Amino acid sequence: MNGAPQGDAANRSGDESVAADQGDPNNKDPNRRDFIHIAAGAAAVGAGAMAAWPLVNSMNPAADTLALSTIEFDLTKVQQGQQVVIKWQGKPVFVRYRTPAEIERARADDHAGLKDPATDADRVKPGHQQYLVVLGSCTHLGCVPTFGAGDFGGWFCPCHGSHYDTSGRIRKGPAPKNLVVPTYDYVSDTRVKIG
């Protein structure tokens, strides 16, 4: 199957009798034997992929891992000006009872040229603005930021120096996003359900 000029239109045109195709070793176009090779190869690749898929998929989170996805938390355990760290889905969640000064500071910066714009009101539940609930996992590479350090009165991540404000918004450093607010609801005035 070599030597035939590639641009040869006659060789390409479809009906040029299949029998002739097989007899001519110089013909570059796919003939019936090539077709069988390609089809068999494609079938083998397809079968291989289908066999591999369950193996690959088995590495996704298992049913019991996914089942642990909600917890409840009693807010009376947090004092004003303090935060409690709870473990949810293997990750830390910060529940912070903010002081009026912290809330004031967060609101003042609502339009301060934020990297990931969000108002403080967007990040808390209406009527419960004193409680900030965020994932305690830096949006850069996942370290746990510490409260009270950094330039914005909120959290500071020691790993690569990201600064978050009192609303958990990213203000300086390599992290791209604000601390994530997980889905949660107030089941009563003093209890939240996370997840």
Add this chain to the structure above:
Amino acid sequence: MSDHESTYVPKTGIEKWLDSRLPIVRFGADYMSLPTPKNLNYWWTFGGILALCLVVQIATGIILAMHYVPNTELAFASVERIMRDVNGGDIIRYTHANGASMFFIAVYLHMLRGLYYGSYKAPREMIWIVGCVIFFLMIATAFLGYVLPWGQMSFWGAEVITNLIGAIPLVGEPILIWLRGGPAIDNATLNRFFSLHYLLPFVIAGCVVLHLWALHHAGQNNPVGILIPKDRTAKDTVPFHPYFTVKDGFAIVLFLILFAIFVFFMPNALGHADNYIPANPLQTPAHIVPEWYMLPFYAILRAIPDKFLGVVAMFSAIGVLFILPWLDTSKVRSMRYRPAMRTFFVIFVLVGIGLGWCGAQLPDSPVVPGMPSFQLADGMLNSYLWLNRLLTFYYFLFFIVLMPLVGLRETPRPIPATISEPVLPGGGDAMTSAAPASPEKKG
């Protein structure tokens, strides 16, 4: 060297029987008699040292795996049990942990050797590329292994490094969850990391076979960097055994002395004390650093302010090695004859060490304490952040700009016609005729 004639002659009946069925003895004998350039220096002994390192890691690893338990509740305690209760377990673990460091010392010197003497250039591109694959697999294996003792550094190293994958736009997050087997680093993650840590060294062993196959097909490079012409094989090469088995053996003994100093006298010098604190998913250590051999790449990651581009830069730092054979435009292999490139090479080595240093520092701390400085973009000029960026810039400049450019513009020194010429008057041909004149010959 590729078409080296077999000189093996089976002597006993059983050897003859075997030779016509499975010529494995012939394979070994041919290997030992391979014609090897006679001018190889000690930088060529790291190949043998690396083979030994892999054997040591696999042997100690298999024993560790008999005592280790890959479960988040039990892993840390099982490693402490290896240290305290298993017979000789402390030495076995220290050998494995320090063995990883020794492996990387050897591989970095081995790669720099290749870089200096142009061993990546035609016809040896495939040797180099397979070598780069091995290097990448080594990094992966060492990372996975470091997670297993489930200390604070294990956990947070795994957290930070897996999060790098989450930086990929769109598909990053699903891949991250798939890789960890859950929303966070947990038992599922530890289990699969153990499985893969066991597997990859054997994949490395397979790649080593390809590496050596390519090596023996293309032939070894040598410090002069010229190909040995067919008709000079007899004059310019010696059989691998005993000449290089002895030389490699001597280097291995020296290397093992260094290895033993670490294992027996300073087993934790290269590790981090925080890894003796059990993993705590709710608290990050104040300063997380990877193992020393990852530091230059970690530094490159941190040099870039954007998360995704940082990851791209870090992987490119390894990726660029793969295309090096096509970046270098010089016709001369060995930098012995490329004075300009040699200077850039020395700077490159210093930059690599500097990057490693930066990788271990806090980005905001000043390089020269007390020196007045000013804010430049997102950091003080006198900070590791900016030193780090400068060094990262040179790292890529070296490969992407200097390699193509210097090769086109430099004037190399004259290259000897044979590897004997620089050392022997008459290029080694005069050897026999000169012999009677040498006074130390007694007859």
